Amino acid sequence: MIARNEKKLKHRIKEIKEKHPQANVDYIQFDFDTYNYPDENGQTQYSKLFQKIDSLEAEIVGIVNNVGILTIQPYEFMPHEVIDRMIKVNCLPAVHLTRHIIPKLLKRKSKSLILNIGAGFGEHGFPGVAVYGGTKAFIHSFTESLSSQYGGEIDVICSVPSPVESNMNPPGMKIPFSITARQHVEGTLKEIGYADQTYAHLKHDIISLIAKTPLFARELRKRQANHEEEIAKYERIRKEYQSKSTFKED
Numbered sequence: 001m002i003a004r005n006e007k008k009l010k011h012r013i014k015e016i017k018e019k020h021p022q023a024n025v026d027y028i029q030f031d032f033d034t035y036n037y038p039d040e041n042g043q044t045q046y047s048k049l050f051q052k053i054d055s056l057e058a059e060i061v062g063i064v065n066n067v068g069i070l071t072i073q074p075y076e077f078m079p080h081e082v083i084d085r086m087i088k089v090n091c092l093p094a095v096h097l098t099r100h101i102i103p104k105l106l107k108r109k110s111k112s113l114i115l116n117i118g119a120g121f122g123e124h125g126f127p128g129v130a131v132y133g134g135t136k137a138f139i140h141s142f143t144e145s146l147s148s149q150y151g152g153e154i155d156v157i158c159s160v161p162s163p164v165e166s167n168m169n170p171p172g173m174k175i176p177f178s179i180t181a182r183q184h185v186e187g188t189l190k191e192i193g194y195a196d197q198t199y200a201h202l203k204h205d206i207i208s209l210i211a212k213t214p215l216f217a218r219e220l221r222k223r224q225a226n227h228e229e230e231i232a233k234y235e236r237i238r239k240e241y242q243s244k245s246t247f248k249e250d
């Protein structure tokens with residue numbers, strides 16, 4: 001597991017070990033909000049990360065590219081550094097980590113896994129998510145090409161959920177058709193080996209159908225006046241939730 005918050009990582013590892021004592025799990029603390037420029041020794045932040053990955057004892061049998069951040073904001077007000085950060089954190093880790101790991105996966109005798117986490121916003125437009133949606137469309141297309149190249153040897157799949165309850169979408173948002181993280185994971189796991197894309201839950205199959213209709217696009221435009229207000233409300237709820245409870249030892 002790779003993330004920034006070491007306390008949270010340690011806690012998750014402990015939880016997994018308690019449930020599955022045989023599991024060979026480890027973590028690396030790393031911040032993907034970093035530029036990949038070489039230092040004076042020609043090393044990049046990612047090459048240091050790759051060295052840590054290679055030093056792990058566990059055999060790498062797959063990769064789940066889950067990291068993602070979201071800022072919802074009317075596009076014309078979005079600061080350039082927020083745009084930069086979203087593109088950097090949502091796209092580059094999947095590309096560089098998969099590139100590093102794929103030769104190891106191809107050497108394995110049994111099938112391996114590349115699971116990328118996309119998003120419904122990467123398939124259909126929505127106010128306030130132009131940049132986020134663009135990064136997720138990148139992940140979808142990236143997965144499709146990997147699947148066409150390596151699908152025979154590796155299960156390659158993109159999970160494309162709509163609202164899932166999490167830090168990104170706290171309970172206070174009350175977004176219709178939300179599912180739990182468990183439902184998302186279970187729905188995705190069922191599809192591995194059968195498809196290279198999944199919405200993971202019937203509710204999100206339905207969202208994906210509705211959101212692509214011209215009627216939906218017209219409705220969104222009619223509600224234009226409320227968009228700024230709604231976007232501001234969602235961002236406020238998310239910030240409040242994240243500042244209170246980024247990590248609870250529950």
Ligand SMILES: NC(=O)c1ccc[n+]([C@@H]2O[C@H](COP(=O)([O-])OP(=O)(O)OC[C@H]3O[C@@H](n4cnc5c(N)ncnc54)[C@H](OP(=O)(O)O)[C@@H]3O)[C@@H](O)[C@H]2O)c1
Binds near residue numbers: 066069168
């Ligand atoms: N929730 C939804 O409604 C929804 C819908 C569609 C798609 N998705 C996608 O699902 C994936 C998971 O999101 P989530 O909903 O579970 O949100 P989340 O609870 O905010 O989880 C984001 C994860 O990314 C890690 N992370 C964030 N920034 C990082 C950075 N700079 N460097 C390293 N790790 C970083 C976080 O760990 P640390 O904080 O410890 O770094 C955390 O593990 C994302 O790709 C998201 O776009 C979510």
